[in-house]
Every structure is written in C-alpha cells, then in structure tokens.
Amino acid sequence: SVNPDLASERLTASFSVQRLTAVLDGGAERTRVRRAVVAAIESDPVFSRENQYFQSQNERYEAAVRKAVHVRKKMQELGWSEDGPESIYVYRALSGDVAFLLHRVFMRSISVLGSDRQVAKWIPRATEYQLIGSYAQTELGHGTYLQGLETTAVFDTSTQEFILNTPTISAMKWWPGDMGRSATHTVVFAQLYIHGKCYGVHPFIVQIRSLRDHSLCPGVTAGDIGPKMNFEHIDNGYLMLQNVRIPREDMLNKFCEVQPDGTYVRRGSQKINYFTMTSVRISLIADEVILPLMKACTIAIRYSVVRRQSKLKPGEEEAKILDYQTQQEKLLPQLAAAYAFHFINNYLHELFNRGYKEIQGRNFDSLPELHAFSSGFKAMVTQYCTSGVEICLRACGGHGYSLLSGLPSLYTKILASCIYEGENTILLLQTARFLIKCFTAASAGQPVPPSVTYLAAMKPRRCPAKDKLDFLCPDIYTEAYQHAAIRLLSSTAAKLQDLIQSGIEKHDAWNQCTVQLVQAAKAHCHYITVKNFVETVEKLENKAGIRKIMKHLCDLFALHGIFSNAGVFLHDGYISGAQMDMVTASYLDLLGVIRKDAVPLVDAFDFTDESLNSALGSYNGQVYRRLYEWAQKSPTNKQISPAYERYLKPLLHNKLSKL
C-alpha cells in the first residue's frame, strides 16, 4: 500500500508522467527496451543488491565477479549482443555493481592503439574471456601528468624483447581497476628506451598472472590497494615489474614501431588518443553522474513528502517537510539540474557523433573543440551533481545518513567522478586554454567553432528586465549568462596580457590567472547548459503539459544559478541590485510552482525500487517500516557481540559484586 501522503502527490500532476519518461528515454520504444532489460536483471537473484550495505570489501568483490560472469551468460541466453539496444541498459540495471569494466578499456585500447595484427591476436581472446585485461596507466606518483610516468621499457635488441621495470616506489602502478586480484593481462604505459634514448610513454601488453593457476608471473608484484570511499566491489590494484620481458610484438604499434635493429618509427597521427579520452568522459556522464543525481532527487523528494515534522501553522497537523521553503530550496534546484544535465548530455553526444563522423572522414578539425567541451562539461557536471547528491543526503536529516537510505553510497561513488578521468580543476583549465585561444581569435576577427562564436558577439551593457516576470523570459536570462561568460573570460584574458606585458614570464602569468580562468570556464559551460535547456524546451512536444513543466524547470535552473552566483552578474552592473531582487522573487516563486509537481517529476525518471535500493525512496513511501525491516537484517543484529562477555559483563558484574 502506498503511503497516503505520497499517493496524494501523484493525483495532481500537471503533466503525463508516462509521456515525460518517454521524452527522457528518447521515445516510448526505448522505454520498453529499458524496462525489459531492467526486469530481466532484477528478477534474477544473482543480481540482488539486497544485502549490499552489509557486505565487506571482500564480499563485494566476489559478488561483482559473480555478476560479471553471470551477466555474460545471461546476455548470450537472451540474445542481447554487445552492440544491441539492450546492452546499454545492462550496466545501468546492475547499478554499476559489476567487475571487468577495465577489461573493456583493455580491449578498447588495443582496438585503438594496436595494429591489425595485434587486434586480430588479442581481441578474440579477450572477447572470449580467455584472459582478463586491465589498463595500467596511473602510478603512485603520477596521475594527471602522463609524461611524468616512471615505469620503463628498455628494448633489448639481442633478444628482441622489452624489459619492463618499476624503478622507484612512486613508479608503481596504482589504482587500475580489475588489476588487484582479477586480471591476467594489462596494458602497461611505460617510458620507452632504445639504445639509452627515451622516446616517451608507450603502451605494452603484459601478462601478470598465470592462466593456469592465476599465480603472479615471475618479476610481477601485484595486489589490492585496500579500502576506498566506495568501489569496494572493484579490485583497484598495484603492480610492480622487475625485469619482466615481453616480445617486441607486444608494444601496441599502430602509430609507432620499434624495428628489430632498434629503429623507432612513428606513423600516422596520435591525436586520435585524445578522442578515446573524450569518448570515455562523455560516455560516463549519463550513468555515473546524472543518474546518481536523479536517484538522489527521487529518494529525497519522496521522503520529503512522507516525512512530516513540526507545524507550518499552530493547530494544524504537522507539515510535509517539502512544504518548507528551505527544503524546496535545497531539493528543487537539484531536480532542475538533473533535467538540465540530461539534456546537455544529449547535446554532447550529438556533438561527439558529429565529430566522430568527421574524424572517420579523416577531418580532425573538431578535435580541439570536442576535447575542450568534454573536459569542461565533465568537470562542471560532476561537480554540480556531486554537490547536488550531498545536498539531497543532508536534506534527509539523520535518516539520510544511514547507509540504508542509499544516499551515502550514491555520494561516495559520485564523488570519485570529480577525480577520475581527469581531475576537474585540470580539465577546466584545459577548457579555459581553448576559450582564451578562441577569444583571441574571435577578437581578431578570425573564425572560431560555432559553439564559441558568442565570444565575439555584440552585447547589451545592461539587462533590460523591468520586473520579476521578465526573468521568466529565456532571452533575458540566457543573455545574462552569455554576458557573464564573456566578461569573465575577457577580463581574465586582459589580466593575463597585462601580466605578460609587465614582464612576468608567460607560465607564471598563466598560473596567476588560474583561479579566474577556472571561473571563466565554468561560466562558459553554465551558459551553454542554460542555452541548450532553453532550446530543448522550445523543441519539446507541446502536449500533455510536458513543455510547460520543462519550461518551469529551465527557468528554475537558470534563476537558481543567478541567485547562487549573484556576484558574477552584479559585478559590472549588468544586473542591478533591484533586478537581483526580481531574480530572487521569481526564483522563490518558482519553488512553489514546481513543488506541486515534484513527485511526478521524479517518478518520471522511472527508477525501480531495486535500482534505488533505498529505505527512504521507494515508490510506495513506506519509509519507517522499511528502515526497521532492513536494520533488523544488519549483521550487527545477527550475532551476540563478543564485547558483552569480554568487556561489559566483567565491568557490570565487577561492580554488582561490590554491593
């Protein structure tokens, strides 16, 4: 039975939840496929997540391996191919709780960086799981700065082998997933030396464990790096190599080769390497970043209409906490952001697919833009969503802090997305570098990519809004974002130039501008996100209330950003103090409007209870019963603690005997 407070929220939806779900999925047919996959996975007990919050790191790892093996079998049985429409939903249905993800990266890197012969040799074996691969790039001492990797691969002409070594402790490979306990092979990135000369970092295929008994190969030291904030199910590992010899053929050599006599030959472009990283960054945004925020919103919003606490008016019954303005102000902007990022993710995928087509046609022009966009949006979206999940967690008070709410694990997992696949600050500075180049070019009248032509656009000096309703006009707020982005970028560009002209060395000057460059890059991404949300709303079907509610969310996302970053808009007077009061008024009004549809808006994300795995967030809202039932299953209740016999009993009885 559905909690009546939650049920009543669903009666008054201003739009069709089903239709909105289809919009989010990209069509009703895809909703059908997704649901079929989810149902198939969740009905299989092997994939159960029931006791997940009680499991140790060892148990989680074992479960992830079990699931990885079983899901392969299941996909074969059900006839879902790796490239089929179902496969993209499998990982989602497993909530990422599965091993051998790095095996895919292993395969991808061979496909991209390996010669045809290497692809022919390794990919079928990997596909058939005759080996388990990993990807050993990051070292203890180096993450973002790949040129600084210390692992060495010295070519020995006499034996036609590379000799791999970990010369220092900081050169140890550290973090690669699937490597600590599972992998038999890995792609190792190492500095290539031939006849004493260093040729920079190159990828090598190295076997690390026996295929017969899984023991470590000679010269190999490897293990698990121990507990982390999340990802208990993944065996992130360390790896040291001592004089490990591999044949010359096992350097991935599509783009360069070491010939038998030690001659080093480079062929083709290595630029395509960026494209792999770009593709990884874009591909993770949906499942690893936006989905967790959607889940957190679902949990927190459902709980906030079930939870009643204190009274809005004396004499009335206790109020649903979502009826407090402060609670709305915590949660509803996160909800709007989840929608905004869902749409910007579609935009990024389109951009990427367009770029990919060009690249297949040997046109690499869009690479810098794609790299800048994937970097900046990865950073912006992960940062925003991580903060959003944390807000949802805190907004659920004490119960949000229980693992059983599902929120802590969403938070600890999404937090990692700010660090992996490029640390966010580094990424934003790469975006900033691209923007500064484009700004300089645009200012000089040179052509720039379409996404940044606005940098040279004429703009009004003052926001024309006259009253609070004007701020519900997308042109008004989009212009404000555009203006802020241009101002931050142009003023930082000017500072950079001033510093250089004053005689400060170029790299020092850049360093002295980085705090502001990061701000500028964020402002650019924020602007594009708002603009894209506006354009998406315009294109939406004007049926069943969909466009109307999306317009409200778009307004809320935009105005929340202005309200929360008021200084950026007030700085040069583009928005005046009086106008900021209008922004605030419209923003607070919108909270009340969207409040009414808050539950249908999270229902539209269409998460099953199993995928939420939350005592607070289930569809029927039986919050307290579920918390109690789940707590009883905890191992803390399943054993009589030895602490009683050992410590409590002597303490208590010692004193009693004194009486």
Add this chain to the structure above:
Amino acid sequence: SVNPDLASERLTASFSVQRLTAVLDGGAERTRVRRAVVAAIESDPVFSRENQYFQSQNERYEAAVRKAVHVRKKMQELGWSEDGPESIYVYRALSGDVAFLLHRVFMRSISVLGSDRQVAKWIPRATEYQLIGSYAQTELGHGTYLQGLETTAVFDTSTQEFILNTPTISAMKWWPGDMGRSATHTVVFAQLYIHGKCYGVHPFIVQIRSLRDHSLCPGVTAGDIGPKMNFEHIDNGYLMLQNVRIPREDMLNKFCEVQPDGTYVRRGSQKINYFTMTSVRISLIADEVILPLMKACTIAIRYSVVRRQSKLKPGEEEAKILDYQTQQEKLLPQLAAAYAFHFINNYLHELFNRGYKEIQGRNFDSLPELHAFSSGFKAMVTQYCTSGVEICLRACGGHGYSLLSGLPSLYTKILASCIYEGENTILLLQTARFLIKCFTAASAGQPVPPSVTYLAAMKPRRCPAKDKLDFLCPDIYTEAYQHAAIRLLSSTAAKLQDLIQSGIEKHDAWNQCTVQLVQAAKAHCHYITVKNFVETVEKLENKAGIRKIMKHLCDLFALHGIFSNAGVFLHDGYISGAQMDMVTASYLDLLGVIRKDAVPLVDAFDFTDESLNSALGSYNGQVYRRLYEWAQKSPTNKQISPAYERYLKPLLHNKLSKL
C-alpha cells in the same frame, strides 16, 4: 627520514611553531599536559588505531567498548580525575573512537533534570558502571520537533506506575548511541498522560536490559539500526516498549512531579533545559568540528608539498602542487578558517561561561542570546568545516579518496555534525528569529544584547577602500561584513512585514522568508567571526612573528569570504565592481604570502601521526611508502579470494579448453 621537499618547507617559517602551538593551547603548560595525555594513550596498544580502516562494524564496536573500559582503568591508574585538566584531552587522544559517550549524556540529564533523591540514587551507580546508560529522545518519525514525539507514558494510579508504550512504528526510538547493544538503562522521553490528559514530553528512567545476563527486559524490543556513513563503532539503536511499567519515582522530577493521586505539579523553570542543549552544542565544536578540519588541512597541505605533478615552467623539474594557484585557493582558505573557528570557539566558551555564572546567580537574561549564538555558530561552523574537509579530500586527488589517507573518515564523520544536535537549517532559523526580534527592538531604540547592538549602528553607504592594500585594513573588511549582515537582516525584516501587511498569514509569511532568513543568520555569524578574529589578532603577543602571520590569516579568511560571496557585498553597491577587483587581487596575493608558511601553520596544530592516522599526512611525508605498506595489510590482500575458484577459473579454463 623526512621527505626533503617537506623538510625544506620547515626551514623558512616566518614564526616560531612552538610558540604558536602554545597560543592555540592557551599556554605552554597546557601543551605539556596535552602531550603527556596523548603520549600515554598512544603508547598503549589497546588504543591502537592501526587496522581501523580495515575493520567491520562489529569489530569497530567491540574495539570501542574495549577502549571505553580500558580508558577508565587507565585514568584511575594515572590519577587523572574526570574533572582534571587531563580528562579533556583523553577523548581527543582517542580521536573519539570510544563507546559510552551517551552514558555521560544519561548522567548529565539525570543531574540536570533529576531531583536530589534521583541524583543520589542513580549517579553513583552510573559513575561506578553498575549500569550503562543511554538517552532515548529521537524517534523514527521525530527528530527536530520534540513536541511531536509519540512514545506514551500513562500513569496508573492503582499501581503507582507509569506504563510506557510505543504506539506506532514511527514512535520507535531510533538513533540513540550506546543503546543498540550496550545500554542497560536509558532516559526515555515520552508524552505523559494522567487520567487521559496529555501533559507533554517528560523524561523517564527505564531499564532495558538485565544486569545479570544482558537479555532484553520484558516488553522491550531493541537492536542496532545498522550501517551508517561513519560511527561504525557506536551502536546507535532502536527501542520499542510494550506495556513497560516503571515506578512513579523514575520520572525525572526536579521540575515537575506526578503525585500519588495523579495530580501534576510543575515547579521551577524549565528554561534551563535549553542551557543543556546550548552547552552540548558549544562543547562539540572544538573536538568534533574544528579539529577534523585542522587534521584535514594538515594532511592535505603536507601532501601538497610532497606531491609533485606537471611543470610550472618547461624544462624545470615537476612542481609541488601547492605551488599552483588553484591548489592554494582550495587549501589555504580552509587553513585560515580553521584558525578563525578556533578563535570563535574561545569566544563562545567565554560567552557561555559568563552566562553560566549569571544563571548560577538565578539571572536567566542571557539565555536567549546564548541559545541563538550556540545555534547559529554550531550551524555555521559545522557547515563551513564540513565543506572544508571535503575540499581538502578532493584536493588530494585519487589518493585522498583512499581510506588510508584518513580524509574520507574525517569527512563522513564531520558531515554528521551538520545534522545531529539540531539540524543546521532549523538552527539558523532560530538564530534568525532572535535577530529579527533584536533588530525590531534596536530599530525602536530598545536595549538589545551587546553582541547585536551593531544592528542599530549608523553605517557608511559605500566602502571607502581606494586600492587593494586598503582591503588589508581590518576596519575596511569588518565594516563590509557588518554592512552586509545588517542589509540582509533589514531587507528580510522589511519583506516579512510587507507580506504580513499585504494580508498573508504570519506563519506563511515567515515560511516565505526563510531562505533569506537563513542567509541573514549566516551573515551575522560570519561577521562576528571576522570581528572576533580581528580582535584576537590585536591582542596576540607581538613576538616571534605570531601576530604577523595571524594577521595574514585573518585577512585571508575575511577576503575569501567576500570573494566567495561577492553578490552579498555588491548587491547595494556597498562594494563596487572595481573594489571587488581589488578584493580579488589582495586575496590572490595573500595566497602566495601564506603559501610560504603553510606547512609550519599546520605543524603548529601539533597532531601526532597516530592521531592523523593518514598515509598522506604524516610528519615525515613518506607518502608513497606508507600507502604501499598500509595497503599490503588490507584484508583484500590477506586471503585468496574464493572468487577465483568459483568464478574466474571456470571462466578462463572453460575457454582454454575450447582451443
């Protein structure tokens, strides 16, 4: 051996670290006592935290009980009394990793709310651990709104007993520490009913477990609420009561009593109850909130001079990451905040002690101010420090995400402080209510407490700063904070009045202003913190460079606040856009200045390696070696996973056999 990059940082300190430590401790003698306590605790293997990051919830609980029992014995052996100077450092030396903290709250509540007879009966037994107490206030359905508690205590005149019941699932006690598995007794808060009439919430002493064999008493259901984001060592519990009868004498009855015939008598003032909560809130700020931020800063800053990554200039060696402006901008404001909050904590303790003296003289005038201050500062400091610890964690990249860095557990623990002892938003609204009252009074020329007289102060309409150096003048920035606090409060007061005058019901109007009231309360606390930092610096000894470096930190704290909340200061033009550029310039300059002393400034916190328990933050900076050594101890490396035999071997061999 100390890592040379870290060692070099200590050679150039602009001040005496030892002297600063003494300033922070409140005198060299206290430093001596603190170090003696820490040394005694840390040299005892029972208190070792060596394997903490690898332990299960059950193991952590058992260790905490063991430590609690052992620390009692140890204190007796060493002659440290509960009231002695050493005792305050014992908890700190244990890093809070100890059971029976709620036993103290149990005792405190009896001392405060119990009659002399009750105190005489229970306190000696509790002191001697003839029982283990807990404190059962919070229920599944009610946390902040105590009037809504649902547990009932019905007086039965025929037997002279109270009959306690948990009438609904949401009435179950939920969260009390030490209750899930340890406590034999607890203070239960329940709605008192006499002859069918409800007299509101009252405290009752209830035995829940047998003193003989620790089994649950008849009518009692209790257990552990399961896993949480942290506090694995505490058995937070649930409790249901079914017709549990306790004698009439066991209602805590200093302030009210039920006579044998059921007559209800109230005596004295219950206001003192607020004072207990006030005292708890103030007492937790140092150890639970500021100390974790200091630890996080120590870890992140030491790591940031050991970690070298990428190059500031081509051709040079890789740079310490603390030399990047963006890294300074992440960490150094948190360092300044740790100092700012250390000093505001001293201020709050003085305020509290002054108030306590007055109250002992039966003067309750300062209670509202104390309540408002303890609420607002608890909220502001916990929020700021939680965010600070998270920034430190993220600033350490991947290694910060490993539990072995110590940062994840600091974060997950401090996060709880935003929720317990009053949820922060609720607390800030209580502060706001007090401020609105004072503002109204001050505007009408009525007297208000000294801390808020500024609300009626005359103020300049524009910041007089002419260049960036002016913003290093404490008067300039303190005035700016004062102005912002007054503006936010007065504009919200005006909005509130406008709404009420427009006919909106008072409680609705209040709700519609709460987002802005929270902002105003924060601005007030921020202003007082800056003002107090400035005044503290003025009073500091002008020796050994102490005052100078503290002045820099004070400036940084203040300017970071303006830089990060620019909108608040720009809104009415008090600070112009051009002046904000000066703020930014001075702020960024200060980062470079404090950078030089960053390591000595965290060394002065004087944490031992044991108390940091961090592979990244140790005094000698042997980061990578420690990470590797600690990881090897992980249980993930101490067993051959059954996953190999069960899943990997069949997978790999199945395919090999096909060949």
